[in-house]
């Protein structure tokens with residue numbers, strides 16, 4: 001189990017840690033019951049500071065989406081706790097989760113933008129709806145929707161279109177704008193660029209980097225270390241349901257400690273680090289399975 005401490009800020013002469021936006025403690029998730037049940041997350045602890053972007057990396061089946069679902073209240077937690085903005089949400093029911101989302105505390109972006117967007121709402125309605133729910137007057141909501149469209153580098157002429165009338169890259173940018181338009185404290189992005197072609201991937205990653213300045217905390221989940229490395233402040237490495245390494249992005253990339261992280265870094269040709277040759281990769285895999 002690895003516990004990540006949030007960044008600290010100086011108050012007077014004393015160092016004081018800011019309250020984490022997200023604090024996951026000893027999280028366990030099991031799918032199925034009894035002997036047929038299997039554990040998807042074990043003893044996962046992670047804190048996210050205000051304004052921080054944390055990348056969660058892991059191979060397929062390592063538990064990344066389960067972690068996202070547990071933090072969003074979409075899957076039952078078997079043990080441990082999830083606190084968002086200091087509030088223990090572990091035992092929340094559907095109504096309480098709806099209330100949390102209505103208050104704009106936590107938002108999400110999934111790999112498939114059609115899962116994050118209502119197919120019957122125009123881009124304008126998708127962007128204004130969360131603001132109207134919060135009680136923002138219609139005129140102000142429309143102005144903020146336009147401003148956010150600009151922040152994700154989309155032209156105003158798309159406002160009247162339905163999601164089905166947009167390209168995949170445009171849709172994902174609308175999904176990102178919708179998640180951020182209420183200026184939530186926390187956004188969970190589960191593989192937000194995996195379904196995009198390389199040009200759109202680069203653009204959405206650039207947009208996420210620009211949005212980091214807005215003060216929202218981002219949890220950026222991906223199987224691709226290259227996508228995460230340039231975007232996240234810290235990287236958390238999930239392996240077989242456990243967090244095996246958490247650290248500053250440059251430390252994890254340049255000085256990976258866990259064997260699995262070394263394999264990940266060594267296999268990522270897009271990183272500006274030394275790629276392991278085939279023999280080294282085989283040796284690392286042998287250590288992992290040993």
Ligand SMILES: Nc1ncnc2c1ncn2[C@@H]1O[C@H](COP(=O)(O)OP(=O)(O)OP(=O)(O)O)[C@@H](O)[C@H]1O
Pocket residue numbers: 031032039040058059060061062063064065066067223
């Ligand atoms: N609804 C479910 N019922 C049973 N097992 C599940 C369910 N969802 C996920 N699992 C299992 O839990 C483990 C973790 O799955 P999860 O989807 O969290 O992995 P992941 O890291 O997001 O993978 P991927 O990168 O392929 O999306 C896997 O072994 C998966 O088969």
